[in-house]
Amino acid sequence: MDRVxxxxxxxxxxxxxxxxxxxxxxxxxxxxxxxxxxxxxxxxYGFLDEAKALVENLLEMYPEEGELLVLLSEILIEAGEEEEAILILEKISEHDANFGQSLLLLADLYQVQGLYEVCENKLLKAKEILPNEIIIDFALGELYSEQGEIRQAMAAYEKVLTEESEIAGVNIHQRMADLLSTSGLFEEALVYYDKALDEKLEINTLFGYAFTALQAGYNRTAIEKFNELKELDPEYHSLYLHLAMAYEREEELENSIRAIKEGIKQDEFNKELFFYGGKISIKLGKIEEAEQLFREAIALDPGFTEAALTLNKLLFQQERHEDVLDLISALDIAEDEEPQFLWDSALALEKLEKFSSALDKYESAYTFFKNNEAFLQDYGYFLVEEGKSDLAAEIFKQLLIKDPTNFEYLDLVERLNDFKD
Known part of the structure; x- marks a missing residue:
């Protein structure tokens, strides 16, 4: 082999x-x-064309050699020629020693294409031929996991664990933990995260453990694990928001806002950190800081509806109605996409005594909120103040349908009808 x-x-x-x-x-x-x-x-080495030419040359001499057909298919897959690879693999005889390997490759190709039933059939056939090959159990676990078949996936992974706890670079305990966690089975998931971490301390596993503990309501455990992760890798950006949530649940608000600020130092473009920090600041009574954090979030994403609506509530509480209108006009959100802004605009314009503009906004918002009792109250009382008795009477009649025993509504309808007569 000197020439090679x-x-x-x-x-x-x-x-x-x-x-x-x-x-x-x-x-x-x-x-x-x-x-x-x-x-x-x-x-x-990645010289696919040259490798392919050599294999095709050999196939001219040995056209049914399964080992060559498998190698050619692997080269074709690497080159992105999956359909051609499938045609090659389907040529391999059931009696060929490489038939099992061909089934595994076919299964992988069909799984990528979303043909899960065909993929499963190939894997089960391969399992009949190679009953002790745990790579097939692993492949079945991956397939069932992708399909959301939790128990079948778990059963397949358990078979792998009878011989190996890691295969193809994957920690099987972590795989099982992640599967259970994403399926909402948090208590079961934590058991497997413990096993995975006992085998190897790995940051993604540690994050999964902490996040699952948070979802399961084990806030102190989540705090401990998130802080452990922070010590190992302070640039693991995803940890900070969830650490802040865990602290908030334990009513440790100062620690929560501290975690947010640490996260912002690591990831200054994370709008969710600024938004969550704003909400914690409100709880701490730091209103100016809250406003600044909300504005930072909106500056990062002018279409950040939740942050804008929350800031609007804060501005209304301070009776800063001009600021409400300025904020809405600066957003990259159409009012018909988030009609709450129509309602907010109507309220702000009414407070600023810009009644004609307020009426326009109320009329536009009515399309979206005609079944919302709070909106109908605002709109109805506005119409009363504006002397639009007929319209106001119609609105309060709608409110009476929702609350027939409301004496205030009854009295208003009677007075409005008397006024009309």
């Missing part, structure tokens, strides 16, 4: 032209075992 080693050495030393010349000689006159070995090496 020589070609690989040339490639490693950057002598590509010389390597190509030697390759062409071997392609034309090399021995089959040389061609096969070189094709494998070139495939690993």
């Amino acid at each position: 080693n020589k070609i690989i050495s040339m490639l490693e030393n950057g002598q590509h032209n010389e390597a190509l010349n030697e390759y062409n000689v071997l392609l034309q006159s090399g021995m089959p075992d040389e061609k096969y070995l070189l094709s494998e090496e070139l495939y690993q």
Whole structure:
């Protein structure tokens, strides 16, 4: 195999032209075992066209050789030619020693295409042929997991665990924990996270453990694990928001806002951190700080509806009605996309005594809120103040349908009808 080693050495030393010349000689006159070995090496190095040519050359001599067909299909898959690879793999006979490997490759290809039933059939067939091959159990676990078949996935992963706790670079205990966590089975997930961390301290596993503990309501455990993660990797941005949530649930608001500010230092473009920080600041009575944090969130995303609505509530509480209108006009959100802004605009304009404009906003908002009792109250009382008795009477009649025993509504309807008469 000296010629193969020589070609690989040339490639490693950057002598590509010389390597190509030697390759062409071997392609034309090399021995089959040389061609096969070189094709494998070139495939690993990413020289797919050259590897493919060698395998196709060999297939001219050995057209039904399963090992060659499998290698060619792997090269085609790496080159993005999946359909061609499927056609090659389907040629391999059931009696070929490589049939099981071909089934695994086909299963992977069909899973990528979303053909889960075909994929499952291939894997189960492979399991019949290779009953002790745990890579098949792992593949079944991955398939069932992707389909949301939790118990079937767990059963497949458990079979893997009878021999290995890690396969294809995947910690099986972590895989099971993640699956259970995303399925809402938090208590069960924590057991497997413990096992995964006992085997290997890995930051994604630690985050999964902490996040699942938070979802399960084990706030102190979540705090402990998030802080452990922070010590290991302070640039793990996702931890800070959830750490702040855990502290808030424990009513440790100063620690919560501290976690938010630490997170902002690490990730200054995370709008959710600014927004959550604003809400915590309100709880702490730090209204100016809350407003600033909300405005930072909106500056990062002018379409951040939740932050804008929350800031509007704060501005209304301070009777800063001009600021409400300024905020709404600066947003990258159409009022018909979030009709609450129509309602907010109507209220602000009414307070500023811009009654004609307020009426326009109320009329536009009515389309969206005609079944909302709070809106109908605002609109109805506005119409009363504006002397629009007929319209006001209609609005309070609608309110009476919702609350027939409301004496205030009854009295208003009677007075409005008397006024009309």
